[in-house]
Amino acid sequence: MNQNAHNWHPADILAAVQKRGRDLASVARANGIAPRTASKALQEPCYSGEQVIAEFLGKAAHEIWPNRYDKAGIPLHPRIRKQFNAPCGTNTSQKMELV
Numbered sequence: 001m002n003q004n005a006h007n008w009h010p011a012d013i014l015a016a017v018q019k020r021g022r023d024l025a026s027v028a029r030a031n032g033i034a035p036r037t038a039s040k041a042l043q044e045p046c047y048s049g050e051q052v053i054a055e056f057l058g059k060a061a062h063e064i065w066p067n068r069y070d071k072a073g074i075p076l077h078p079r080i081r082k083q084f085n086a087p088c089g090t091n092t093s094q095k096m097e098l099v
Contacts, residue, residue: 006067007067007068008064008065010042010043013053014042016057017056017057020056022056031052033048033052037049037052038052041053045065045068045075045077050064050065050068
């Protein structure tokens with residue numbers, strides 16, 4: 001996390017999405033998540049919403065929300081961070097990959 005970095009303002013994120021001819025709800029639905037999940041990401045850490053928005057904008061989520069990620073681009077939120085350190089699935093030792 002960059003101490004001097006600031007998250008994009010929610011209005012700036014919405015404006016960037018709208019400049020690309022879509023709204024947040026349609027971006028969410030097109031990616032298989034609930035519109036509320038995407039809008040929640042504007043206000044608080046919400047990994048799936050952040051990833052969908054960032055991908056649509058052609059950015060990495062840690063560029064849009066630097067205060068929510070460490071220097072390696074891994075979420076700081078403990079519940080989500082745990083998924084990056086724990087094996088995925090029951091019979092595999094692969095770790096979750098950054099999107």
